[in-house]
Amino acid sequence: MQIFWTALATAAATAVASAGAGMVAGLALRGEIIRLSVRGGEPEQASCGDCGGPLPRQPALRCEHCGRWIGAPLAIELTAAAVVALLLAKFGGQPAAAAFVYLGVVGVALIQIDVAVQRLPDRLTLPAYPALIILLAAAAAVDDDWAALLRAILGALALWAGYALLALASGGQVGGGDVKVAGLIGLLLGWLGWRTLITGAFAGFLLAAVTSVVLLAGRRVSRRSRISFGPFLLGGALLATLATTAGPR
Numbered sequence: 001m002q003i004f005w006t007a008l009a010t011a012a013a014t015a016v017a018s019a020g021a022g023m024v025a026g027l028a029l030r031g032e033i034i035r036l037s038v039r040g041g042e043p044e045q046a047s048c049g050d051c052g053g054p055l056p057r058q059p060a061l062r063c064e065h066c067g068r069w070i071g072a073p074l075a076i077e078l079t080a081a082a083v084v085a086l087l088l089a090k091f092g093g094q095p096a097a098a099a100f101v102y103l104g105v106v107g108v109a110l111i112q113i114d115v116a117v118q119r120l121p122d123r124l125t126l127p128a129y130p131a132l133i134i135l136l137a138a139a140a141a142v143d144d145d146w147a148a149l150l151r152a153i154l155g156a157l158a159l160w161a162g163y164a165l166l167a168l169a170s171g172g173q174v175g176g177g178d179v180k181v182a183g184l185i186g187l188l189l190g191w192l193g194w195r196t197l198i199t200g201a202f203a204g205f206l207l208a209a210v211t212s213v214v215l216l217a218g219r220r221v222s223r224r225s226r227i228s229f230g231p232f233l234l235g236g237a238l239l240a241t242l243a244t245t246a247g248p249r
Helices: 002-036 074-093 096-119 122-143 146-169 176-192 194-217 230-243
Strands: none
Touching: 002 096, 074 096, 074 230, 096 122, 096 176, 096 194, 096 230, 122 146, 122 176, 122 230, 146 176, 146 194, 176 194, 176 230, 194 230
């Protein structure tokens, strides 16, 4: 019984620490999310929507001048905390955990921006490519599993190419940002295995289809409405990641 309670306390402490790390990461990204939540081609958001004062450059929850919340209260932090806690519970003891947590946190930011303005900014997607490759290469070196790294790169190329073709054929329903995010997702899902990559890609389409049907039935959108696909793409990848075995295969 003592062993059980010790294990339970350790798991609880780990979950709290993981969630706390996610809260900190979400807070650090809050300002960047608000600044980038503008339509493509528009200048970054630089001032408070209420008082017009400049947004703080350091992590902050409220405007320094009027006290207004910068973005939705705690939505970013709580979402990041949940994602980080789930990913560390799945991969916490593995060298590749850093790569999954990195994209998990960046994914939270991308979803927030895509929902707000239907945009997946290059400032977040492009630097993620070298970051993830470096983190996965380090994991491959520790595990001596270079086959997993090669599969990750091939997975990125496969998913990027597939979405690039969809973007050309969709008439704008799938955008360039979706293509870049697909490549990032392909890296991590490819690391876990081809079955996981296929499952994650399918799950994204399934989530989008179900949500679209619900919104159409509720007359919240029309058949001509454009729905942000980034959240479904990233959500499907997260579900596939959590459902897979806990190591590359």
